[in-house]
Amino acid sequence: MKIEQAPPQLNRRAFIKKVLKGSVTGSLLLIYPMGGGDALDMLQPSTMPDMPEQIPGIRGKAYNIHERKFAFIVDITRCIGCGSCCVADKREYNVPDGYYRTWVERYIKDFDDQVYVDCPNGGLDGxxxxxxxxxxxxxxTFFVPKLCNMCKETPCTQVCPVGATFTTPDGFVLMDSDRCVGCGYCIQACPYSSRFLNPVTHTAEKCTWCYHRVRKGLLPACVEVCPTGARKFGSLKDETSEVYKILKGPGVLTVLKEAMGTWPALYYLGARLEVI
Amino acid sequence: MSNYALRLIAVATTLVVATGIGFVVKAQLIPDSFGKYGHYRANAIDEEVQRPIRHGTNTSCLKCHTYEAAIHLKGRHNTISCEFCHGTYADHVSNGKKSGTLPVKKNTEISTLCLRCHNTEIKARSQAVIKTVAMPQHLESQEVKLTHTCNQCHHVHAPLKYINRAKQITGLTEAES
Structure with a gap:
């Protein structure tokens, strides 16, 4: 019986080459779907033909994070308490039931200067x-929409022990859920009760003023759906934006809990003294 | 070499190795881009930017729904977001194709939806901003059945569309837009 010789391509050298090729290809395949390439394409205007640019000067330009500044204005006199903003917010982020990134309070003041505030289901049902x-x-009596105040002097980021929440150079207070350990310090520190512990992820969560939309030139979801224009958002570096004009004009603007020295970037138009 | 010198070298070596290991472990534990802008991971900003957008704009919806666009944009309800009543753009369109059915309110649900904004009993809303009605007084004053739903007279996308048309035909009053 003749013993067949192993074919020459299956010698040790060829075998090692094949194994190496295989492992390199395999690891590349593992890495490839993770890549940020797709997400970067999302930032290009060509991939969002259906959505017109709402904040001018962002799309198709380099975003210098140190040169940007935004403001949010809530016009209390125009809020009708329909709860569109709350619904939009819940849908945009799939916020769990019973937790609110933004909510609308109803204030009632009587002739004895007593103030009654209620907020059934965060205003989600109107x-x-x-x-x-x-x-x-x-x-x-009036409605007060509430959301993150995006403070300049942030009590919440100062107490975070792991650097999971931070103020970006363009003034947004954001969360890094990968780093968050769910200790809840920031939730206690926030004077505006803007934060909550997500019962699913067990990490802190908060309103971001829809940072992912803003960076793509879109308005925050709550501003987009507000039917009366009670919520306004825009760039302070753009002299034609509505918020710039309001902030520069003679209107009486207030911030919540001014005495705490948090320096919010969220301003209220028509807020009474009782609003906290 | 004396015993003392050997001991000294051993201690020094241990120290150097321990420091080295310390630095390596520290580098491993501190995530990429931590400290670029401050005491946090700068990459977390980019990750937040990449969160998927779920709400489009009215322009996104009306681009395909041209029939609705012609009515909606002319009416008093033109500032209302499509997605508030019909659900999000992301749930409806993926890869440029329609997917799923959108919730549209029917019958008494529609009156509840209308009164969410137009109920005059809620005094906190400014009359200057929104026109409100009392129910069922409005139905009584208009001399229609109390079981009528809002959308039997008012087009949901342009509430005064039929009203104005009726006024034009009967010549009762000047039509308003």
Missing amino acids: YQKPREDIDVQVRD
Whole structure:
């Protein structure tokens, strides 16, 4: 019986070459789908033909993170408490039930200067009924939409022990859920109760002013859906933007809890003294 | 070499090795881009930017829905977002194709939806911003059945469309847009 010789390409040298090639190709295949290439394409205007640019000067230009500044203005006199903003916010981020990145409060002030505030389901269902549990003569009543104040002096980022929350050079206070350990310090530190612990991921979460939309030249979701223009957002480096004009004009703008020295970038138009 | 010198070299070597290991472990534990802008991972900013967009704009919707566009843009409801009533753009369109059915409110649900903004009982909303009605007084004053839903007279996309047309035909009052 003749023993067949192994074919020459299966000698040790060829075998090692093949194994090496295989492992290199395999590891490349593992890496390839992870790449950020697709996401970078998203930033190009050509891939978002359906969505017109709402914040001028962002698309198709280099984004210098140190040169940008934005502001958010809530016009209390125009809020009708429909809750569109809350619905949009919940849908944009799939916020779990019972937690709110933004919400709308209803204030009622009587003639004894007592203030009653309620916020059924964060305003998610709108305000369908007048408040029935109090029997007072209403002197003043209004809605106050609340969201992250994007403070310049941020109490929440200062207390984070792991650097999971931070202020970006363009003024947004964001979360890094990969680093967050869910200790909840930031939730206690925030004077505006803007943060919560996500029951699914067990990490802190907050309103980002839709940073992912802003960087693509789109308005935050709540601003986009607001039917009355009660929520306004824009660049402070753009002299034609509505927020720039309002901030530069003579209107009375206030910030919440000014005495705490947090220097919010969220301004309120028409807010009464009682709003906290 | 004396015993003392050997001991000294051993201690020094241990120290150098321990420091080296310390630096290596530190480099391993500190994530990439940490400290670029501050005490945080600068890459977290880019990761936030890459979050998928779920809400489009009205322009995105009306680009395909031209029939609705012609009505919606002319009416008083032109500032209302399509996605508030119909669900998000992302749930409807993926890869440029329609997917799923969108929720559209029917019958009494529609009146609830309308009263979410137009209920006059909610005093906190400014009359200057939105026109409100009392129910069922509005139905009584218009002399229609109390079971009527809002959309039997008011087109949901342009609430005064039929009203104005009726006024034009009957010549009762000047039509308003």
